Amino acid sequence: KPQPRLPGRQDWSSWPHYQAADAGFRGYWYPVVFADQVGERPVRVKLLGEDIFVIRDGDRIRGMDNRCPHRGVPLSYGNKQFPGTISCVYHGWTFDLESGELKAAITDGPQSPICGKVTQPVYHVEERLGMVWIFVGDGEEPHPIDEQLPEELVDNAAVLGARIQPREGNWRFACENGYDEGHAKYLHRTALWRLFKAMPVWNTTKIVKRGRWIYRVQEEQFWDADFPGLGRWTGQAWYKMKPPKQTTNIGNTGSHRETNPVIAAQEFPGFASVSMPGVLRIAYPTFIHYEFYVPTDADNHLYVGVMANFEKGLRTLPFYGKYLGAIRWLFHGQFSGQDKWMVEVTDAPPEKLYRPDDALLQWRKLAEDTTEDRIDELAEKGITVPEPSA
Numbered sequence: 001k002p003q004p005r006l007p008g009r010q011d012w013s014s015w016p017h018y019q020a021a022d023a024g025f026r027g028y029w030y031p032v033v034f035a036d037q038v039g040e041r042p043v044r045v046k047l048l049g050e051d052i053f054v055i056r057d058g059d060r061i062r063g064m065d066n067r068c069p070h071r072g073v074p075l076s077y078g079n080k081q082f083p084g085t086i087s088c089v090y091h092g093w094t095f096d097l098e099s100g101e102l103k104a105a106i107t108d109g110p111q112s113p114i115c116g117k118v119t120q121p122v123y124h125v126e127e128r129l130g131m132v133w134i135f136v137g138d139g140e141e142p143h144p145i146d147e148q149l150p151e152e153l154v155d156n157a158a159v160l161g162a163r164i165q166p167r168e169g170n171w172r173f174a175c176e177n178g179y180d181e182g183h184a185k186y187l188h189r190t191a192l193w194r195l196f197k198a199m200p201v202w203n204t205t206k207i208v209k210r211g212r213w214i215y216r217v218q219e220e221q222f223w224d225a226d227f228p229g230l231g232r233w234t235g236q237a238w239y240k241m242k243p244p245k246q247t248t249n250i251g252n253t254g255s256h257r258e259t260n261p262v263i264a265a266q267e268f269p270g271f272a273s274v275s276m277p278g279v280l281r282i283a284y285p286t287f288i289h290y291e292f293y294v295p296t297d298a299d300n301h302l303y304v305g306v307m308a309n310f311e312k313g314l315r316t317l318p319f320y321g322k323y324l325g326a327i328r329w330l331f332h333g334q335f336s337g338q339d340k341w342m343v344e345v346t347d348a349p350p351e352k353l354y355r356p357d358d359a360l361l362q363w364r365k366l367a368e369d370t371t372e373d374r375i376d377e378l379a380e381k382g383i384t385v386p387e388p389s390a
């Protein structure tokens, strides 16, 4: 199904930078592919509408603009004829993978005068969490990637279960869906994953900002409700799951299992949080689920789902079993597939929001404020970013 290109975008005019970010926010690191899928052959990726290839070069992975400046053939069809370089498949223009400099034009001989006069744009690339991350900016030096990763993933040992899946739909719909308060209780009521996690019919919520994250804090929770003139609704459509005796804002399971010390140390004010440039974090007592919504272009995104269990050695084995036996299929499969469906069919703006959508508004505000701060910082460095058009 073709995704509408956000008709009536003017309806988002309260958040002009967010509205303009069809193809994503620049100035961030994005995960694009599993690191073990990148070898000595180029791997083509599209990120924020930019055509890029990545390739392994010794102990580094390099990234380069994929369009050969000679006649526009994708460099990803080429290969390495000399160490540390890529040669275009068409006429053999050969670029240094680190600097982008044209080192040779094979079909014009060793003394080709074009050498040194052409430089192909290169990208900053890092490997983290078993994935390749690319920085897309406006010519600034990137911030260290560890400043952008969820803090608890930087220094703590963890075993990860991850899924990278290209999906239709604008990345903002995916991010808003992830942080959406209401859909988890209604859309996902039929997901098998809910066998492990009871959810109230509704709850009151407050949004708390801490650092670069905003958290959804569930306050009073209601496990059933009488709707005037309609009847009673429990949300337990096809199985009966008792509400937990105790509810917490970590995972909301009410489980008496011990919370993992790494997770406990974070003292998350709420179990669902979101940060720029579109990262969702859902904290359970024994693991954390992350979703990175990576803009491919205005109409497509990469869904990168990661479950992290902060254990090492033999203590990781139960998580391996749980991930491969259940989480991968129930959560990264069926549950997440319901989200995928909604992102494909969302058609907004225009939109008419209701009380639980405060989460969406706070996310847009975070994106807007953070982007204004970034533009100010770039201006101090003499880099001007075009203002979004009205």
Ligand code: FES
Binding pocket: 068, 069, 070, 071, 072, 073, 088, 089, 090, 091, 092, 093
């Ligand atoms: Fe790449 Fe000619 S198009 S070398």
